[in-house]
Amino acid sequence: MAHEVEAHEGDRSYVPSPGLAVAVQDPVKVPGLPPHRERMTDKDPKKMNGAVRAVYTLFYLSLAGSIWAIAAYMLFPIEDGQIASIRANNLYIGLGIALALLALGVGAIHWSKAIMSDKEHIEYRHPTRGRDSTRAAAVQAFADANEESGFGRRTMIRGSLFAALVASIVPGIVLFRGLAPQSTPANPEAGDPVALLNHTMWKKGMRLAHDPSGEPIKASDVTLGSAVHVIPEELAKLSHEEGYLDEKAKAIVLLMRLRPEQLPAETNNLDWAYNGIVAYSKVCTHVGCPVALYEQQTHHLLCPCHQSQFDVANGAAVIFGPAARPLPQLPITVDDEGYLIAQDDFNEPVGPSFWERH
Amino acid sequence: MSTATITEERESTTVEEREKPLGGRFVGWAANYIDERTSLSGFVKELGRKIFPDHWSFMLGEIALWSFVAVLLSGTFLTFFFQASMVPTHYTGSFAPMRGVEMSAALDSTLRLSFDIRGGLLVRQIHHWAALTFVAGIGVHMLRVFFTGAFRKPRELNWVIGFILFILAMAEGFTGYSLPDDLLSGNGLRIIDGLIKGLPVIGTWTSFLFFGGEFPGDQIVGRLYTLHILLLPAILVALLLLHLMLMVINKHTQFAGPARTNDNVVGFPMLPVYASKMGGFFFITFGVIVLIASLFTINPIWNYGPYDPSPVSAGTQPDWYIGFADGALRLVPPHWEIVFLDRTWSFNIIVPVLVLGLFIVLVLIYPFIEAWITGDKREHHIAQRPRNAATRTAIGVAGVIFYAVLWAAASSDLIATHFWLTMEGVIHSLQALLILGPIVGYFVTKRICLALQKKDREIALHGYESGRIVRLPGGEYIEVHQPVDEYERWKLVGHETIEPLVVRPNAKGRIPWHQNLRAALSRWFFEDRLAPLTNTELEAAVAHQQHSLEHIAHEEEEEIRGAHARAGFPDAPLEPIDDGSHSETAVKPTHLIAPEPEPGSKPEKNREKDSDR
Secondary structure (H helix, E strand, O other), rough: HHHHHHHHHHHHOOOOOOOOOOOOOOOOOOOOOOOOOOOOHHHHHHHHHHHHHHHHHHHHHHHHHHHHHHHHHHHOOOOOOHHHHOOOOOHHHHHHHHHHHHHHHHHHHHHHOOOOOOOEEEEOOOOOOOHHHHHHHHHHHHHHEEEEEEOOHHHHHHHHHHHHHHHHHHHHHHHHHHHHOOOOOOOOOOOOOOHOOOOOOOOOOOOEEEEOOOOEEHHHHHHOOOOEEEEEHHHHHHHHOOOOOHHHHHOOOOEEOOOHHHOOOOOOOHOOOOEEEEEEOOEEOOOOEEOOOOOOOOOOOOOOOOEEEHHHHHHOOOOOOOOOOOEEEEEEEEOOOOOOEEOOOOOOOOOOOOOOOO | HHHHHHHHHHHHHHHHHHHOOOOOHHHHHHHHHHHHHHHHHHHHHHOOOOEEOOHHHHHHHHHHHHHHHHHHHHHHHHHHHOOOOOOOOEOOOOOHHHOOEEEHHHHHHHHHHHHHOOOOOHHHHHHHHHHOOOOOOOOHHHHHHHEEEEEEOOOOEEEEHHHOOHHHHHHHHHHHHHHEHHHHHHHHHHHHHHHHOOOOOHHHHHHHOOOOOOOOOOHHHHHHHHHHHHHHHHHHHHEEEHHHHHHHHHHOOOOOOOEOOEEEEEEEHHHHHHHHHHHHHHHHHHHHHHHHHOOOOOOOOHHEOOOOOOOOOOOOOOOOOHHHHHHHHOOOOOOEEEEEEEEEEEEHHHHHHHHHHHHHHHHHHHHHHHHHHOOOOOOEEEOOOHHHHHHHHHHHHHHHHHHHHHHHOOOOOHHHHHOOOOOHHHHHHHHHHHHHHHHHHHHHHEEEEHHHHHHHHHHHHEEEEEEEEEEEEOOOEEEEEEEHHHHHHHHHHHOOEEEOOOOOOOOOOOHHHHHHHHHHHHHHHOOOOOOOOHHHHHHHHHHHHHHHHHHHHHHHHHHHHHHHHHHHHOOOOOOOOOOOOOOOOOOOOOOOOOOOOOOOOOHHHHHHHHOOO
C-alpha cells in the first residue's frame, strides 16, 4: 500500500500554506496503534456462543414483535366513537412495531460489537485536489471546447445566449401572478390587496352579534366588567363558500363595558362608545392573533401569541409587548330597539401592519 | 497489508472450491449478471471495505438521517389518506365530539386517518415525532461538527449543504404542521401572514399571492402540501445525497489518537461492521420513534377543532424548532413602528427578521471566516477537541446561548405561569439575557477552554493525580503523580497552535484595511494560547516523572523500613499484607488501557477471590 501512496503524491506539485499555524520543529511523535485487546468473546468460546445466542434470540424477538403488531391490528379494532379503542389500537400496534424494530437494531449492533472482528484497520487518505495531470487534462478539455466553439471569442453569441437564458425564466415567474385573484369589472377590488385590507364587512347600522351564534346584542344585556366576543350579524349568514373565514378574520370585535368614569375623554373617543361600552378590533396589530384574553380588574387585553397588552381604558393603547399600534376602535351606538350597531366601518385597516397601510 | 495476504492465502488454499462461488450458485450468477451490465464490482471494491472511524458523536448525524427515512416512510403512508383541500365539509367520522362540525376536507381527512384507519393515528404520530427528532438530530450533528472544527477544509461546502438541509428541514416541519388546518396550525399561519405583511415593499403582495387572496383564503393548504411533499423533499433528498457523497469523498474526520494522523483513517470497515452498526442504528432510531409515538400523543388536533380566526387557546407552543423565531418576535419592545415616506415600517418585524437572518448567514459562512483569519489552506481531517480551539468554542457557546434565549422566549408565557413570575419580568429578563448571556458565555467558555488546555498540559508533563498518598522519611506527605501512557499523552498534546497575524506593509509601503481587520480578528482568536509542546520537552518531562517516581519509591521504602525498625520488626515484609482492602486500583482515567494479564494467569476477577481466602 505504501508505494501506492507515494505514486499518488508524486504527481502533485501543490503544497498548501499552513497560514498562521505554527510549524513546530520538534513535534511530539504519534504513537502507533496500541496492542489489540481481546474481548471476552474472543478469549472464551462459551462467551462467543452466548453472544451468538443473544443475537439470534433478539432477531426472533423482533419476529415476535412483527407478528404481535399484525395480531394487534386484528385484535384491537377501532370501535365507532370509542376513544379507548383508538388508544388501544395505537398502543398495541405501536408496541409491536417498536419491539420488532428495536430488537432488530439491538441484535445487529450486538452482532457487530461482540462477534465481528474488532481489529482496527488503517486506510490512507489522498489529497482531495485532483492530480496535476488530471487537472491539466480537465483544463485542456475546456480549452479544446472553447477553441472549437469559439465560446470565449464570439462575444455576440455568448452575450445573446446569456440574455436569452435569463429572459426565458421570466415568463415562468410572471405566471405566478395567477396565485392570487385578479380584479374584474364586477369585482374591482379582488386583485388589490391594499384595497381589500382597508375595509371590513362592518357598515353603518350593522348589528353587533354574538360569536359564533350571530344573535344580536342589546346594550342593556352587556353587564359592567364583561367582555363579549362579537361578529357582524350578517357574518353568521355567510357560508364557508362565500368567504365566511376571510370576512371573519377581519371583522371580529371585542366588546367591553367599563364604568363611564374609567374612560377619560382625553384618551378615548367617547363619540364611538355607548354608555361605557367600547368595541375594539380583536385582531392584534402585531401579527394578527386574536387578542382574546381580557383582564377585568385592570381592563387590559392580552394577546396569547406574543403577549402584547392593550389598555382598554386608554383607547386600547399598547402598554407592553411587541405590538406597535392601538387596536382599531369600532364606532358603535344603539338602534331604536336598543341593539348595539356600528356607526360605520373601522376608520383604519385592522390587524397587522403592512407596507402600504398609511 | 496483512488482511490482503490472508485473503490471498485463503484463495490459494480453496482452489478446489472455486467451482462454487461465494454465497452459492444463484448469488454468483446474479452478481455476474449485474456486474457485466453495470460494473458494480468496482463500486463494491471501493466502498465495501471502506474504513469509518468510531466515536459516539459521529452517529449524531445518523439520527437525523434515519429519522428522515422514518419521516419519508410514514409520510408516504399519510399521503394515501390525507386530502389537501380547504373545501368545507361536515365531519361524520367516528370521533363523536366533532360530529357535525363544519371543517375543511384537510382536517376532516386528518381526523379520519387518525380515528377510522387502524394504525393511522400511530403513523401520524410517528411522522410528527420523527420530524421533531429529524430537526433535533441535525441540530446536535451541526454542534458536533462546529465544535470539533470538522467544517474546515475540505469540508466547508459540505457544512453549507448541511446548513441548507437544516433550513429545509425547518421549512418541511412548518409546512407539514400547517396542513391539518386545525385551530392551532391556523393561528401559526396567521402569525406567518402577519410576519410577511410586515416586510417592507414586498410584504403585502407576498402574503396576497401566497394565500391566494385574503387570509386565510381557500388555497393555502393545497399549496403548502405541494411544497411539503414535492418541492422541499425533492431538494432535500438531492442535497442529502450530495452531503453523503461528499462525506464519502472527503472521508470522515477522526479524533487525534494513537496511529490516527491527518493522512489516514483508523477504524472499522463498511462491510461487515458498519453495515451492521448503521443498519442496526436505523432500526433503533425508528424503533425509539415508534415507541414514543405509541406512548405519547402529539398534536391532538381533535382537541383544537377547525380553524376559526376568532378563538385561540393560551399557552400554545409552536414545534420546538420554530420556537427561536417566535421568541424573537416576542422580545421586541413596544411601539417599534414608524411611518416614513408615507409607508409603514414595521421594525417589530423587520428587526427580528434581520437579526435572525444575520445569525443564520453568520453560521452559514463561519467556515470561510475562520479560514480567512487563519489563512490555513491545508486539509484538516483530525477533529479538534473543543478546548483546543478556545475562541471558536467560545463563539459557538455564545451562539448557542443566543439561540437558547430566543427559544426560551417562545415559552415566555408558560415560564411566567409555571414559575409564578410576571409576564413583564420574564420578557425583560430574557431581553437582557439575549444581549448579556452570549457575552458572559463567551468569556467564561474561553477561560474554561484555556484552563482545560493547561490541565491537559499539566497531566502530560507531570502525570495524573493517582490518589496515593506517601509519607516520606522527613514526615512530609505527598501525593504520587503517575505518568499517563503514551497513547493518552498523545490525545492530550497532539494538537497544533496558531499564532496571531502580524501585518507588514506591502510593496507600496501600505497596510490595506482588510489586512488590518484580519490581523485584529486573528489577535482576537489566537492572542491567548499555549505554546506548543516539543518532543524534547515532553521526553524530558516524562524522564523527570520516572525519576521522581523512583525517588518516591525509594523514600517510601526507607520510611517503611524505618517504621518497622522503630517498631522492632526490622525484617517485616515491605509490602502490606493484602487483606483485600489494598487490592483496589488507584484512581485513574477510565479510558487508560490496562496492561495485558500475563499469559497463564487468571483474569482479575478470580484473582481477587483467591486473595480473599
